[in-house]
Amino acid sequence: MIPESIKHFLNSFLQKEITQFSPVGGGSIHDAYRYSIDGKEFFIKYNDEVEGIIAKEVDGLNAIAKLNCIATPEVIAFEKIDNYEVLILPYIKGGLKTPKSWENFGEHLAEMHKKPAQHYGWHQSNFIGSLYQSNERTTDFIDFFIHQRLRPQIKLAEKQHYFSVEEINQFEKLFKKLNEILPATSPSLVHGDLWSGNFMIGEKDTPYLIDPSVHFNFRETDIAFTHLFGGFDVKFYESYNHHFPLEPEFQERISLYNIYPLLVHLNLFGRGYYGSVMSNLNQYVR
Template identity: 30%
Template sequence: MDLAYLRTHPQHLPTFLTHQRIRETPVGGGVCTASRLTLDDGTSLFAKTWPSGPAPDGLFATEAAGLAWLREAGTIPVPEVLVALPEMIAMEWVEPGEPTRRAAEDFGRALAGLHRAGADTFGASWPGWIGPLPLDNTPTTGGWSSWFAERRLQPYLTISADRGALSAGDVAVVEEIIKTIDSYGGTEPPARIHGDLWPGNLLWGADGRGWLVDPAAHGGHRETDLATLALFGGVAHLDVIVDSYREVWPLADGWPVRLPLHQLHLLLVHTAAFGSAYRGAVRAAADALRRA
């Protein structure tokens, strides 16, 4: 199987893998099982499958739709999806490189361009997934704050509370933030965002560019992508990325104060999916908002 054949017959990829007709090398992949595939013509692909049993319905179709939508903007490097089947997804391989200041500057400007490409509404026309959990992308024609509270905070707060990952005090603090979310401001029209842009989903390529991978893409608030880049130790050259972004598209007044609000969504996803190990990060974000 070479790339030309794969483009014409993407549905045959699982059969070729089952019969070991393609070289497969395991690589790191988060919640999915990931591998590097090498075709007969030397082309490399990045492939993901669900680690056990059938993949959740629509998981890989959602990822493919999100990547295509981000790529459609034509502003920032996004891998081309070559195979999107219920049981797997495969896309072009991005050779890893080192983060440089120049790459960070280019990425900041490109991210601003992506966000400016915009979206028709908050949400998306496809069902969402974030990590191993469903993501409610139901579109709204209303404002951002109520949509974010209802679709991005409350569902994962409920799951986290039900599994005991947060204390009653933690839940009460986050619920108060949800009730008063309009007071934080930052109202803007929907931007075209990655939606899960923690540092692990920014891939620095050997070509000197920053690539977006593994999105939860939707129409959202542009500050969300910038806020999540600072999570879990922060991405390399974050200050350079933000400065370059702001040169292209200045951020609204008060944006630094709102960063914990945007981070709270992804942190609640982590307590919902992985448990109380992330409880401290949720509470720290919530407390930072209360002190602001």
């Protein structure tokens, strides 16, 4: 149930008493509910376990919205109440994933990725899932990929005894080969956690990005992420490539980029992801 302090805030904020909240599933980090008032539906979520996680989400939603390329839910209110971070958004009724919606998604994401940035990283750290994510700025993608993405997750996995010394050495070998594997890169704003649970289709075939982990990165990392758990509809990829073609041989780099989210899953959910991490790594290092 929603804590009384949050209910009191809502009633004061809306100047009306809300009597019914419906739980919303699908997330493992936050508590989430929907409610209606004056014929309009809203979404509220809160967290008191991971300090700053919703504040960083709000920062990401605002950053995406500012580019005016792809829809995000409007931030109606963000407050700190007792030990809770509380976020109120409009409730988006999920629509059908039609061919047109997939085409729109590919086009709108391509437009976002076309917006240039001056560096990799972000103005602050944030989270990937519930794990801390460092975003120190650099103008070199390989430096960013190694030191801000792979190494922190490898060190965390080492502490949990997931890797042997030999396996750590394999990662070091990979780092030395990245210049040979990667194309020329440039930074742009990315969602940063772009799997099927982090977008929605609303009315009129409108795609919405939700739960972002935004930063400036090479756009291929975003598209690779979409392949992690089965991939998106082919219409999405056709539309994206029509509006902003990927570099040649992108398919051969997908497993490389996805070492990072697989390491995150290993550290969050355990040894069940060890085999996937090593399988991806072994595609590039023997």
